[in-house]
Amino acid sequence: MLGMMQDWPLLCHKVIDHAATYHGQREVVSRSVEGPFHRTNYAQVRGRAMQLAQRLDRDGYGVGDRIATMAWNTWRHLETWYGILGVGSIYHTLNPRLFPDQIAWIMNDAEDRVLFVDLTFVKLVEVIAPKVPSLERIVILTDDAHMPETSLQNVVSYESYIAEADGDFAWVDLDERTAAGMCYTSGTTGDPKGVVYTHRSNVLHAMAALQPDMLNLSSRDRLMPVVPLFHANGWSTAFSGPMSGCAMVMPGAGMDGASIYEILTQEKVTITAAVPTIWLMLLQHMEKHGGSLPDLKRVVIGGSACPRAITQAFQDTYGVEVIHAWGMTEMSPLGTICSVKPEYAHLEGADKLDLQVKQGHPPFTVEMKITDDENQELPWDAKTFGRLKVRGPAVSSSYYKGRGAEQFDAENWFDTGDVAHVDPHGYMQITDRAKDVIKSGGEWISSIEIENLAVGHPEVAEAAVIGVAHPKWDERPLLVIVVKEGQSPSKQSLLEFLEGKIAHWWMPNDVVFVDEIPHTATGKIQKTALREQLRDYAFPID
């Protein structure tokens, strides 16, 4: 027997409808790519998204079409998403930090028909566009006055493109499982794999993400997503923000410490989100130039493990609570957040920081388990680590065109490729990537745990640990270090620093100093490249 409740499909554009209706005057402030700050609100964002949808519809774009964006976080980018969604098309975010050939490959794989691009990336697109035959039109996210000289064909400014439509339009009605968005994972090996979000997954994900134990977003917040919309579905901020009715502050292209500090304080941001690298830049800026963060209450840090020192600086020096988060493109992206359950509410100081090194616990809608290589579930004892697998309505069921099928099992468990342990209260901690874990004499050693400790050394700027072949133990850890400017710690002092903090058999067999550690486009350590770089390294024979 079916129940008797309304068939009200979960559609992304209902989110902007809600924001425009109940929070219509709420500010959306952006640092524009042209320079000046720009102020609008949800009612206007919706109105202009409606114009865009109408114009796209008139130009023959509709359900299922892939429409790409390569843009910073601004009001125009937000409007673009909703305009695309409202006509039933699929927003496809491109990461401009990838190599041009990679971007062209991705666009061809997705068969993007239109591209919305920021002024910043026009030169890049001039290189890419000729290699993407499916591309019919390029809309530059600016007005006519700021249109650049360009060799691109079929180019129009965003403002004149939407000016052609009066906004008298109705969102397209859709099945909630219709494809809504697309984002390719910046895999460190192999071809990129496309993740395809649905309207349903985006809406459910946002509803889960803004809950009190997760982002805790209310209409009284002012949210600044520093994490770009092209990184892992923009951490859902384009949906959870308007759904909560909070004000949004969009940092545009200003990604340096000074710009972030300026907009954070000037716009009285209460909650912000980005990867650790960004926060390191901000903290360094403030260390040098002084300053305080009186309005900022919470900073969400994820994308890679949040170093304890960052958490400590935010909390102890600036009174800002850190929310460590873990997720991935395939999870829309939220997996876990390290908010404090009552079991840990008594923790203070160092003990609290110890907790916050963990990636945290999932919201309702995310199931997780850890298993060994034979898919046997492992205990949640905060020690035993295994492959982290997840399931839920906003978790991928497959990649575009069926790639990477080995990551999905028959019961929908998705193998994240992360290795983690979980504590009895469900707090998960990533200990490694499955492919980076060091297998020493049949036992696993977490490269990340050693890295996290090593960066705590006062003279270390960055640390990486990789497994290197060893005649007796199969693999043993090698510590790779970038020293801070002007410092020159000894190998000995670095290893001594780790003593007592890790098991004796985890101790790296050697230390190597390098000028730079290679990173992926999203700022993570690129272990494959590092291993490649140190290919000829062999442990000293003792």
Added chain:
Amino acid sequence: MLGMMQDWPLLCHKVIDHAATYHGQREVVSRSVEGPFHRTNYAQVRGRAMQLAQRLDRDGYGVGDRIATMAWNTWRHLETWYGILGVGSIYHTLNPRLFPDQIAWIMNDAEDRVLFVDLTFVKLVEVIAPKVPSLERIVILTDDAHMPETSLQNVVSYESYIAEADGDFAWVDLDERTAAGMCYTSGTTGDPKGVVYTHRSNVLHAMAALQPDMLNLSSRDRLMPVVPLFHANGWSTAFSGPMSGCAMVMPGAGMDGASIYEILTQEKVTITAAVPTIWLMLLQHMEKHGGSLPDLKRVVIGGSACPRAITQAFQDTYGVEVIHAWGMTEMSPLGTICSVKPEYAHLEGADKLDLQVKQGHPPFTVEMKITDDENQELPWDAKTFGRLKVRGPAVSSSYYKGRGAEQFDAENWFDTGDVAHVDPHGYMQITDRAKDVIKSGGEWISSIEIENLAVGHPEVAEAAVIGVAHPKWDERPLLVIVVKEGQSPSKQSLLEFLEGKIAHWWMPNDVVFVDEIPHTATGKIQKTALREQLRDYAFPID
């Protein structure tokens, strides 16, 4: 093109799975019907619900069967819901405050096969059961030691019923639109109408209800639903509580001021919810016996309009924030909550209380509009009032067996039967029930607004306003008053009290004093009965 996200149906029993997995040790404390306090947790509640599901399954109950409960809020009632849900059956909550014949009518309409009943109601069920031929078994929510003498057939204690099962069972897999629960509206006229919730509607509703601008439930809260589970889907607390991971405090049969005060303070409740009558009792108790509410942070008040005086007492005297909420059985039940948006964040004192008299704004998932009798939408100017219509995934699409079809239109707008105005920021205020609105010379007068003001008079215990036929104006308002013990205000003083607070043409034409105002089973003023009682009243000729 469909997206590539997992098919993860929204099922109610996943809520208790989540609670048991990530908040397994979180307390569920109850005042047992037998007397003593009882303590358990989500892991155990799930385990025992699993036993119950297994037992029901073994006895031949499954998808689509209606299984009734007539019970107070206790851990056993909570387990019963999840056990029923987990086997695919439908929990059907019965309101013991209805007349026995009404209850029998409802049970026959639903064809309930099993009844779970508290000790309190065994005598009542002895009268009802013989009239319900579909009823096969009665489970009394106690253990063998407390089983009463009874004339009932096929009776078993809950504890021995579930003891037969070892809990080695798996929840039944279901389509998320499967019927999950049933609750009849206690309509003041006509036959009761059955509302049928789905798994999907309950889950989406809970996800919306616990958000920061709504109930704002976190794992650090201790939630006490005083509102019974049999009242309007228990205000979703059976789902939003476990979903958030908060502790739950269940007041059992202790519904008087002293019992509520005891459990609130002893169990350090942080958030609680009930109808205004309950809070009046608590406040009166505290006025007499003293006391404070140091742990309580928020009190959710709904079910009927929350008098300003209650809000003021909680906030000013006890430092507890009032959350005025509006909803109805057909809405699962949440419609709106009067949390403070930034536009009103500056309000204090009397101005804030003015805001809190409003029922508030809806979460994402609830759409609303106000219309005139011709279904034309009316403006949101905080003045113009009209019929309130709503839409959403947790709003009824029809009543059981197609009753009341005139309340639903082709576009799924459900006519709530309430009359309301809405302000430009989307704050809705109920001004009346459609059938109680007084039509004076073609204009509408809100009976409720006058009532709310009249109860502010220091000598008034309760007030009601009804329309009485008038030769010139069709209808004019009559003020009906129950005076406080020992008081005897004059008609003149009552009308003078209203002067300046309402438009001149809203002024009641007369005042009538009565000993008692009739109420429905859920504590609302029963205007039909009141009109009946005053049938012979006519306005004095002036």
